[in-house]
Amino acid sequence: MSLTLEELNDIAEKELSRQQQFSRQIRVCCAASCLSCQDADLTQQLQQTARQQAMGETEIKPVGCLGLCKEGPLVSVHPEGTLYSHVQINTSKAILLSESSLPRPSAIDPGQSLFFTRQNPIVLRNSGSINPERIEEYIAVGGYKALYQAIRNMHPGEILSQIQQSGLRGRGGAGYPTGLKWSAVAKTKSTQKYVICNADEGDPGAFMDRSVLESDPHSVLEGMAIAGYAVGAQAGYIYVRAEYPLAVQRLRTAIRQAEKFGLLGNNIFNSSFHFSLTIRLGAGAFVCGEETAIIASIEGLPGKPRPRPPYPATSGIKGCPTLINNVETFANISPILTRGSAWFAGIGTDKSKGTKVFALAGRVKRTGLIEVPMGTTLREIIFDIGGGISDNGTFKAAQTGGPSGGCIPKQHLDIPMDYESLASIGSIMGSGGLIVLDQSSCMVDVAKFFMEFCTSESCGKCVPCRVGTMQMYTILDKITRGQAQLSDLEQLEDLCDLVRSTSLCGLGQTAPNPVLSTLRFFRDEYISHIQDQHCPAGVCSLLTGK
Amino acid sequence: MTINTLQIATIWLDGCSGCHMSLLDMDEHLEKIAHLFDMVYSPLVDSTSLPASVDLILIEGAVSSEKDLEHLMNARKSAACLVALGDCAVTGNVPSMRNSFSLSDVLATSYQKDVSANPQIPTGFVPALLEHVTPLHAHVQVDHFLPGCPPPASAIFALLSHLLQGKQPDVSKLSRFGS
Amino acid sequence: MTDHRLQNSVRQRHSLHPEDIVTLVIDGQQLTADPNDTLLTIAQAHNIHIPTLCFLEGISAYGGCRVCLVEVEGYGKLVPACLTHPAEGIIVRTQSPRVIEYRKKIVELLLSERNHICSVCVTNGHCELQQLASTLGITHIRYPGLFPSLAIDASNTRFIHDPNRCVLCSRCVRVCAEIEGAHTWDIIHRGIKSRVSADLNQPWKEAVTCTGCGKCVQACPTGALSEQGKAVGEMLKKRYTESTT
Numbered sequence A: 001m002s003l004t005l006e007e008l009n010d011i012a013e014k015e016l017s018r019q020q021q022f023s024r025q026i027r028v029c030c031a032a033s034c035l036s037c038q039d040a041d042l043t044q045q046l047q048q049t050a051r052q053q054a055m056g057e058t059e060i061k062p063v064g065c066l067g068l069c070k071e072g073p074l075v076s077v078h079p080e081g082t083l084y085s086h087v088q089i090n091t092s093k094a095i096l097l098s099e100s101s102l103p104r105p106s107a108i109d110p111g112q113s114l115f116f117t118r119q120n121p122i123v124l125r126n127s128g129s130i131n132p133e134r135i136e137e138y139i140a141v142g143g144y145k146a147l148y149q150a151i152r153n154m155h156p157g158e159i160l161s162q163i164q165q166s167g168l169r170g171r172g173g174a175g176y177p178t179g180l181k182w183s184a185v186a187k188t189k190s191t192q193k194y195v196i197c198n199a200d201e202g203d204p205g206a207f208m209d210r211s212v213l214e215s216d217p218h219s220v221l222e223g224m225a226i227a228g229y230a231v232g233a234q235a236g237y238i239y240v241r242a243e244y245p246l247a248v249q250r251l252r253t254a255i256r257q258a259e260k261f262g263l264l265g266n267n268i269f270n271s272s273f274h275f276s277l278t279i280r281l282g283a284g285a286f287v288c289g290e291e292t293a294i295i296a297s298i299e300g301l302p303g304k305p306r307p308r309p310p311y312p313a314t315s316g317i318k319g320c321p322t323l324i325n326n327v328e329t330f331a332n333i334s335p336i337l338t339r340g341s342a343w344f345a346g347i348g349t350d351k352s353k354g355t356k357v358f359a360l361a362g363r364v365k366r367t368g369l370i371e372v373p374m375g376t377t378l379r380e381i382i383f384d385i386g387g388g389i390s391d392n393g394t395f396k397a398a399q400t401g402g403p404s405g406g407c408i409p410k411q412h413l414d415i416p417m418d419y420e421s422l423a424s425i426g427s428i429m430g431s432g433g434l435i436v437l438d439q440s441s442c443m444v445d446v447a448k449f450f451m452e453f454c455t456s457e458s459c460g461k462c463v464p465c466r467v468g469t470m471q472m473y474t475i476l477d478k479i480t481r482g483q484a485q486l487s488d489l490e491q492l493e494d495l496c497d498l499v500r501s502t503s504l505c506g507l508g509q510t511a512p513n514p515v516l517s518t519l520r521f522f523r524d525e526y527i528s529h530i531q532d533q534h535c536p537a538g539v540c541s542l543l544t545g546k
Numbered sequence B: 001m002t003i004n005t006l007q008i009a010t011i012w013l014d015g016c017s018g019c020h021m022s023l024l025d026m027d028e029h030l031e032k033i034a035h036l037f038d039m040v041y042s043p044l045v046d047s048t049s050l051p052a053s054v055d056l057i058l059i060e061g062a063v064s065s066e067k068d069l070e071h072l073m074n075a076r077k078s079a080a081c082l083v084a085l086g087d088c089a090v091t092g093n094v095p096s097m098r099n100s101f102s103l104s105d106v107l108a109t110s111y112q113k114d115v116s117a118n119p120q121i122p123t124g125f126v127p128a129l130l131e132h133v134t135p136l137h138a139h140v141q142v143d144h145f146l147p148g149c150p151p152p153a154s155a156i157f158a159l160l161s162h163l164l165q166g167k168q169p170d171v172s173k174l175s176r177f178g179s
Numbered sequence C: 001m002t003d004h005r006l007q008n009s010v011r012q013r014h015s016l017h018p019e020d021i022v023t024l025v026i027d028g029q030q031l032t033a034d035p036n037d038t039l040l041t042i043a044q045a046h047n048i049h050i051p052t053l054c055f056l057e058g059i060s061a062y063g064g065c066r067v068c069l070v071e072v073e074g075y076g077k078l079v080p081a082c083l084t085h086p087a088e089g090i091i092v093r094t095q096s097p098r099v100i101e102y103r104k105k106i107v108e109l110l111l112s113e114r115n116h117i118c119s120v121c122v123t124n125g126h127c128e129l130q131q132l133a134s135t136l137g138i139t140h141i142r143y144p145g146l147f148p149s150l151a152i153d154a155s156n157t158r159f160i161h162d163p164n165r166c167v168l169c170s171r172c173v174r175v176c177a178e179i180e181g182a183h184t185w186d187i188i189h190r191g192i193k194s195r196v197s198a199d200l201n202q203p204w205k206e207a208v209t210c211t212g213c214g215k216c217v218q219a220c221p222t223g224a225l226s227e228q229g230k231a232v233g234e235m236l237k238k239r240y241t242e243s244t245t
Helices: A005-020 A032-037 A042-052 A089-096 A135-140 A145-153 A156-166 A178-187 A208-215 A217-231 A245-260 A291-298 A327-339 A341-345 A378-385 A419-424 A443-457 A463-480 A486-502 A506-510 A513-531 B018-024 B029-034 B066-078 B087-091 B094-100 B103-111 B153-164 C003-014 C039-045 C097-113 C128-135 C171-180 C215-219
Strands: A024-029 A058-063 A075-078 A082-084 A194-199 A235-241 A276-282 A322-326 A355-362 A368-373 A395-400 A406-409 A433-438 B006-012 B037-041 B054-060 B063-065 B079-085 B129-134 B144-146 C022-026 C029-033 C069-072 C091-093 C159-161 C185-188 C195-198 C225-227
Touching: A005 A135, A005 A145, A024 A032, A024 A042, A032 A245, A042 A058, A042 A089, A075 A089, A135 A217, A135 A245, A145 A217, A145 A327, A156 A178, A156 A217, A156 A327, A156 A341, A178 A217, A178 A322, A194 A217, A194 A291, A194 A327, A208 A217, A208 A245, A208 A327, A208 A355, A217 A235, A217 A245, A217 A322, A217 A327, A235 A245, A235 A291, A245 A276, A276 A291, A291 A322, A322 A327, A327 A341, A355 A378, A368 A378, A378 A395, A395 A443, A395 A513, A406 A513, A443 A463, A443 A506, A443 A513, A463 A486, A463 A506, A463 A513, A463 C097, A486 A506, A486 A513, A486 C097, B006 B018, B006 B066, B018 B054, B018 B153, B029 B153, B037 B054, B054 B066, B054 B087, B063 B066, B066 B079, B066 B129, B079 B087, B079 B153, B087 B094, B094 B129, B103 B129, B144 B153, C022 C039, C069 C097, C097 C128, C171 C185, C171 C215, C215 C225
Parallel strands: A024 A058, A194 A235, A194 A322, A235 A276, A355 A433, B006 B037, B006 B054, B054 B079, B079 B144, C022 C091
Antiparallel strands: A024 A075, A075 A082, A355 A368, A395 A406, A395 A433, B063 B129, C022 C029, C069 C091, C159 C225, C185 C195
């Protein structure tokens, strides 16, 4: 079947009038974080209570991430917008009923909370408001209209220039201009091209892509289909970790629904454009987030990178031109086409446009999923949105970019979060993991943690990454045990340079970053471990002296 | 003894003595440089203690026991110039093959497993073994490395004659790991 | 590298259309080359020596050992000569102090990774890793040895696999898959735990896909794969040409 614009509008109208039957809407967060701390199926429980009380005017529906993960399980009530936190079965009834005798969950007014008012959701536009398992709800908020516009009213070249003018840059970490990437694939003459969505989110502490897929899978599918049309690809893969079963399940549902409605498949919107999507499950190798490794894995080979060039844009899956973008990048596409590149380019900073989703984690009062305009300062994110350091601690550093990133110390709290600024102080934007550390963290220990991660995630193909990271880990371990000498520090820095300059892929080339960055801002902690066998944070307890 | 004579010592740690044999294998070449040095301490001479200050010490063998480590530390203190002679001193070589196993396993296998008469791990009279066998530069600064198992006599000769003449030796083309 | 074969191919390529030829500079030498060639083969054809380890003529290039890294002016990163094609006008340096130093460190990392005890190895004196260390002037290993505990597979009646000598260059994997067509070998696990393994991690004897051709043994640069019954220094690898010094 193939949809017409009228039919698409019909679906939206039908859905809207269905929703208008209800005077009240109770949204239960059903993203993995909240689901994991519910003491029973909250949605079902609430629906049951509503049935018993014959509350036909109240709709109870599962929605995606409501953002404030720390306070889950979350339930929000509309139209008033009250957000209830730590909702358990015994407190859930009070949300529905006004009897004052019932135990009530604590409530937050999102309109009054900086956590919500400082955000600017584009990628997360539907997160927490629509049921991710119902395509009708996505369509009702204007979903797939951008795809219709693209296919029926735009030339691929127009889309490319829109994306280029928007200034959108890859959200996977490196920040390569998306428009350029698309144009490179579009330029190739091949009749067979592919689009890959990189959902192999692997940084410790990062959960942005998971949340987007769990909360609004259709926004990613729509972005991919538009990309397919723009670059001339007819098939796409979503490479998602098998460790994200809920995201996988919702993606499967979304693809099935989109196929049923003719939004994926042949002759989409009665055009000559065909686009099909396949899910590929990753087995949990961090290196499979590297674009040549992802291609190898999709082809059924071991997930090991190969040197570039050739870049996937010219030679990817089966040697065909392949476009690889991150989940968040694709989720930005439909709003850009709908609201225009100028609107998007008006958000953010000079060189970093739009917003960025961060997984705010660590020693901060309000952990969760946030989306802020590029250029928002670290201080605003941690102290306004995050509410400051938990347990009256003091801020020590923020780790961005995971194992490829760095630590930002106190003196750089006012740094605008954009690609260039972060790079200028030795960190990276990365995919959006943001871990806040307080005085109880030992920076040598943090560096050791990330080096251990890189050592175990190195694919082993190239020598500097395979052996060099292991040798770096050995030195860091020695330092945390108080058995190192200053010459070891010299060798550590030397290895950083070697591994960065000679490794085959991005994993190895960036693996030294956590070490370099902690050495840059917290060298005294290293020295203290080495010279005084003393860990200033009191974390490394094995210091025994030489 | 002339004024320019350098005091030389050689030390034998955990090795097979092959490097010392190779030293002697210089044969008649030894005569060319013999007048330039005085061998003050060595398994090859009679003296029983290492002088407090020596110009050059060549060390054969890896560091395997507490005694080896003590010798090495003393040597470093007294030597103006310290040379790691041969693969055992340079990399650990054959003695380091036990590093893949734990020391307790190595001792049990050597002294207890399949031993019929009075199996026991020696505790006194012999130096205690270290957990791992290491090359010299794991413990002290080494000034020159001469790999080889053993380094050929010609390489030892080249190294010695350079050092005795106060030149920087480059023996990388004369010897390599292995034989 | 076989000079006559290379010169033949270079001569053939010189009959290419002039537009299909690029000019480049390697170590100060002005050269013309086919853009489909790699920096490594171009350099070799002009007697410019770039050390290699995982590269073996006749099988696909791998780019894993990083020993053939060279500097190209204007490129942000060092590139592996075995996989890099020349662009017009590039200036390549194969012997800058920086790349020489990196090569040394990379080979030292390799020597620290497994149990490379040359003096008791079957390929002592004929080993490409040993030769490489010597050529690069490596006199000691600055990194501590990792000394993994790895079992030798001597189950095959004709060959031995000793992972203690393995550098994970994957020549055996590639020659078996690409030339013999058996794909008996592959690398299992990842990172520092990577190991070459037969079939689905079977003892070599039980690897049903192995044809027993022995190409892997001859392709192996070190003593990791050898013939049964060889004593120290006795295992010479049969190659189309002699050692690549």
